[in-house]
Amino acid sequence: MVGVNLVDLGPLAQLRAGRLGRRLPQLYVGLVAYGASLALMYRGDLGLAPWDVLHSGLIRHLPITIGQAVVLMSFVVLLLWIPLREIPGLGTVSNALVVGFSADATLALLERPDAMVLRIGLMVGGILLCGLATALYIGAQLGRGPRDGLMTGLARRTGRSIRLVRTGLEVTVVLVGVLLGGTIGLGTVLYALAIGPLTQLWLPAFTIELSASSRSVPTHPAPPSPRPR
Structure with a gap:
């Protein structure tokens, strides 16, 4: 991506790369905002991200909240990292926990509005906020999220493209979600179309340059900038 220098470092190298005074707050602001964006779309009730x-x-089917479901699935996905030999970082573990907690906290403050115009506003606002949150989280360069790691790990091990693997994963989870009674709709389609361009728009402004020494020792070649989770 033009103007963006993302690197793929191991957990210790991520922390040794410097600028933690900016990177850590940006990571957690991004993750909290990501959870809030999920809650906005959920209350809009017009379709969710895949x-x-x-x-x-x-x-x-389980006596849990949607935020707890996010946390549960994050750790299930992390188990799939083991055969793929993906290594989690601070951002990975933080993603697995913070997004779900933030979603539940935001849902506790929001009710589903009756007016369609307000529901559309929540849906659009959730998508926009998710794009910004994605740029903040990825730009902090502290490790990819559980779902991103599954995607890039599968792409590396199978030799398939990121786009193909991501599409396959998201189609699969949507189908399973629909079979379980999950919320699909206009928001699902708009999210799929908008999240990539929105992330690309904001990522250059929020990508934090790391030290030259850290950039010289990536653990894997840095993948194209994926949607986080």
Whole structure:
């Protein structure tokens, strides 16, 4: 991506790369905002992001909240990292926990509005906020999220493209989510179309340059900038 210098470092190298005074707050602001964006779309009730279709389906069958479903699935996905030999970082573990907690906290403050115009506003606001949150989280360069690591790990091990693997994963989780009764709709389609361009728009402004020494020792070649989770 033009103007963006993302690197793929191991957990210790991520922390040794410097500028933690900016990178850590940006990481957590991004993760909290990501959880809030999920809650906005959930209260809009016009369709969720692909993985959240699955999460909303799970809560119909398990006595948990949608935020707890996010956390649960994050750790399930992390188990799949083991055969792929992906190594989690601070951002990975933080993603697995913070997004779900933030979603539940935001949902506790919001009710589903009756007016369609307000529901559309929540849906659009959730998508926009998710794009910004994605740029903040990825730009902090402290490790990819559980779902991103599954995507890039599968792409590396199978030799398939990021686009193909991501599409396959998201189609699969949407289908499973729908079978479980998850929330799919206009928001799901708009999210799929908008999240990539929105992230690309904001990522250059929020990508934090790391030290030259850290950039010289990536653990794997840095993948194209994926959607986080």
